[in-house]
Amino acid sequence: MNIVQENETNYSASVVSIEETEDQQQRWLENRRKLENIHFSKFSEKQLRQGKTSRIDYILPYFIFGLKASFMYQQGLQNARSIVIREHELYFEDLPKAFDGYQIVHLTDLHLDSLPGIEDTICEYLDILRFDVAVFTGDYRWHAYGEYQDNVLNPLYRIFRMAQATDGVFVTLGNHDTHHIFRHLAEMPVQILNNQRVQIKRNRDIITLVGTDDPHNYLTNDAVHALQQAEGEFKIALVHSPELYQEAAQAGFQFYICGHTHAGQVCLPNGSPIIYNVSQGKHLANGLWNHNGMTGYTSPGCGVSGAPVRFFSRGEITRFTLRRKN
Ligand SMILES: [Fe+2]
Secondary structure, three states: OOOOOOOOOOOOEEEEEOOOOHHHHHHHHHHHHHHHHHHHOOOOHHHHHOOOOOHHHHHHHHHHHHHHHOOOHHHHHHHHHOOEEEEEEEEEOOOOHHHOOOEEEEEOOOOOOOOOOHHHHHHHHHHHOOOOEEEEEOOOOOOOOOOOHHHHHHHHHHHHHHOOOOOOEEEEOOOOOOOHHHHHHHOOOOEEOOOEEEEEEEOOEEEEEEEOOOOOOOOOHHHHHHHHHOOOOOEEEEOOOHHHHHHHHHOOOOEEEEOOOHHHOEEOOOOOEOOOOOOOOHHHOOEEEEEOOEEEEEOOOOOOOOOOOOEOOOOEEEEEEEEEOO
């Protein structure tokens, strides 16, 4: 792995949050609670406790049994634990000059209760990486039910501490993150972008980050409006899944960062996912893509859900270096 030297910072930098009123926050919380009630009402308490909320969850025990019987389970587990740092240098015609060389580190789909101890590897990597801002696009937990202080919140706090950067740490929610986690995140050293935006300034140049609530299970007009109403010459969308790619491209975003798909997690030998788990944008399930001039990146994420294995797929921490195209 490369150890990267930090760039000299001889500019004046600042981060400006576009404030949300308490009323708006309360409205979001109530709305999210309602949507979760509708979503979870399809399942019994026993199903929720056992984490059986999709058809795949019923097949999983047989899949895991098959892997163990064929001695492939340990290999899959080892694959899942072997996350990598992936680097991308991306060129944009309209990137403001002062942001040429700007580095964003992206983590998503940590699912910390799926792979106990994965936080050690993540923290080790974050410790040696240099970056200007860190962004997390949701799914901090896997099980949406039960106690999660020790196996999710404590390791998550360690990770957020390690991800501190000059311009801060910005986080959005995923479909596995119920509204309960909101108050815990609010106490951590991060800023939640819940259908909100923030401006990062370098001298007179500005880039805008817009983070939305999860569109996979909890899509609302507020998330779409947050994208549509965001102003700025260079805008980056932080969304849990690729499912808002059309709205973001239409709203003039230059860059869309997401995860959720795990890049299939268990793939065919050519790396093609068997399961996509998106209602829109299957062709955007893994890696770099482009839609109507907007660059997008769907990360395989750091963690796993369902079976704690990966085949023909690697978890990752991604670092983007933004470059101005002449
Ligand atoms: Fe997800």
